[in-house]
Amino acid sequence: MASSSWPNPGHSSGAVTTVEYEQLAAPGIVSGLIGTPALSAMVYADSTGLHVKVRANRQATVRAAHYDSGSSEITLTITANSSGSVRTDLVVLRLDRNTGQVAEYVITGSPGGGAPSPVTTISTTGYWDLPLAAVTVPSGATTITAGQVDEKAWYVAASGIACRSSTRPPVESNLEITEYDTGIAYKGIVTSDGGRWVMQWRDSGQIAMPNGGGWDASILTYQRQGNLVIASISATRTSTLLWTAPDSVICTLPVEARPSAPAEIRSPAQFWTNSGTVTQCLVRVISATGKITVTDREGDLVSGRNIFVPPMVFFVP
Secondary structure (H helix, E strand, C coil): CCCCCCCCCCCHHHCCCHHHHHHHHHHHCCCEEECCCCCCCCEECCCCCCEEEECCCCEEEECCEEEECCCCCEEEECCCCCCCCCEEEEEEEEEECCCCEEEEEEECCCCCCCCCCCCCCCCCCCEEEEEEEEEEECCCCCCCCHHHEEECCCEEECCEEEECCCCCCCCCCCCEEEECCCCCEEEEEEECCEEEEEEEECECCCEECCECCCEEEEEEEEEEECCEEEEEEEEEECCCECCCCCCEEEEECCHHHCCCCCCEEEEEEEEECCCCCEEEEEEEEECCCCEEEEECCCCCECCCCEEEEEEEEEECC
């Protein structure tokens, strides 16, 4: 079979079909909704019947084809469920390669099963689906409520995809995504072992940690930047802690800010006494629980006095 290329005057007199246009343009154009995850979900329900609604004036790119929902809301009927089991349907924007058109479509799920998978076959025939929402349909339901619609859409951004942590697209090699709800940026890596998202950047900003009993927080914060966490600790003792007493928990790191190794990380600290002198002690981070405790005290930790710990920096997975 001879090779071919398009567009050129010798191929169909320079004309390009919709399928040929998809083959030409789609590899370089990311599919997704146009806008931002801050927008209201494109598909919603309002308890007005066995249907969901598609908001007006929303756009999308689906395999290089442009979609516009129009100036009026679109109502999509949900098939009745009398199976005796809960069913999950999937609302998509479906590219039909037979017509070249993109339209709203409801893929009816199987009772007792999860949401059906979108069609994402790269071909010259059939369909390609952009997920919008999963719809939970209880057996015997006569209406769909707002809580039964779970958003699945992502958005096209300047350098890749903007999504929520719950609406990531399938992994593609070198595709970059940023999660609107977490602020974390990822890059898609595809190897012979499969695909995965690799974190590129994360900046949590300063986040307060809850203080432990017997402590009043002056500064108890952490900040995660990529795989590094910076913990800032300065607190006031609200009751005297005798040097013979067990270690005291100053605060606790959340799971996403806990180091994976070593089992403990220790840092020198200083505690001011009533006489104005400084008591030396150690502060340790217990990796498994995230608890930050004061230990190895040289004397009592007197009520009303402060402990200061130099910024602690450690690696997290």
